Amino acid sequence: MRSVVIHGADEDPTEVGDVLLGIGARTVSEAVDWAVSARAVVALVRGSVETEDEPQSEGVAVMVIGQGVAWSEVAAVVYGLVLEGRETEAGRGPTDLFALADSLADAVEGAVTIEDRRSRVLAYSRPQQHLDPARVETILGREMPPWLRALFDAHGVFTHVATSAEPLFVPAQAERGMTGRMVVAVRVGRQLLGSVWVSCPAPLQGARRVALVNGARTVALHLLRSRASADLERQVESDRVIGLLEGAADAATVASRLGLVSQSLRVIALRARIAEEQHAALLLVFERATTGFGWSRSSRSALVGDTVYTVLPADQADTARRWTSQLQAALPEQITVSAGISAVARATELALARQEAEECLALHEARPADAAPPAYDESWDEILLRRLRTARHSGRTPARGPVSELRRHDRANSTQYVATLRAWLQSQGDPAEAGALLGVHENTIRNRLRKMAEVTILDLDDPRKRLAMMIELAATDNA
Structure with missing residues (x-):
């Protein structure tokens, strides 16, 4: 996406762009016709247009926006997304949220914190006057601490933010180390995105109050645009990663x-x-x-x-x-x-x-x-070994053979022949070491081996047989 076009009064617009804002369109078909004339691939319309008709034009995607969202907000978001390259790689361009917090702090003459709907810190301004322990704890913890959240809840702050667009002042709480706070909701249409907080000893008045309200609108546009950019990037990234996997x-x-x-x-x-x-x-x-x-x-x-x-x-x-x-x-x-x-x-x-x-x-x-x-x-x-045990559980290990026959003998006669075979193989045929593993004398190992040879054919001199028995024992551990 490289350009945005708004349909004007001309019947045959000469302006072209990738995204068309259907301001003034009465139907979806009309907006699509405008998009085709402007050679756009996306047409944005408001939810108030007539949608009964189904445009058949291929190559134009239609996006319907909630009626409660103003066209000015839509335009700001779309232009920001399409012209994303204007931001610096360091993320400190003109739309950076921290830079916005700094600018707003200068305008309202107080320290600013921008938080999401869950009271998690998104950005904050440079240190200024009116710093207090509550603000420091919020910034360091990256979210509002529980005690501060309970305090604001008791003052009805969150209820006010959820229902009103007007700023609210919360008086200082000296015993809790908190100066006064001015808070305003960050909202797009009816959707609450977060809140802006200003540390101030008294309610903001006049130009400072207006600056706070206008700043909240700018923050809302930034958050909406950032969310859309992040979601788009996540989708593209996920598709490519899945392809690799x-x-x-x-x-x-x-x-x-x-x-x-x-x-x-x-x-x-x-x-x-x-x-x-x-x-x-x-x-x-x-x-x-x-x-x-x-x-x-x-x-x-x-x-x-x-x-x-x-x-x-x-x-x-x-x-x-x-x-x-x-x-x-x-x-x-x-x-x-x-x-x-x-x-x-x-x-x-x-x-x-x-x-x-x-x-x-x-x-x-x-x-x-x-x-x-x-x-x-x-x-x-x-x-x-887990793969081998999985194969055993699926019935793909032999039901007969030296290990199986010794195991059946152990169950029937309470002998320790399978454990003895495992210890002997693990110690590479050293009776003394095998005896140490089992806590018995090495002659006991030799005696057991002779009796085991009477139960089944071991062929311990054959390296392939030894390897096969080690694999089967590993696959049937704890069996």
């Missing part, structure tokens, strides 16, 4: 588009839950993993079913573990996160790496909650 034929090209130029990539598979609730926790993990635009983070993520998959450039498994730890630290304490890390892979090997990460995730879920996430290149032996 499914073995896309053009994997190298897809990885390049995602900015994954490293040849040392790892797949991290994550699951999360809050108590018995899984889906809410998973969405929080995905939101956190994809917070920030692509250039500001090295990872790329997708949510597939009940698992978040992240592709991360990482030569060492500890790099992936640190990434997982940082993700966990940014989430609410009650969320439990399990993770599995693949071995190093190239872009063309990410489908295999996905399977490795899933198997490591299964390992982690079976371990204590405080255990470090396993990585495939460190835990491949345990995963191999």
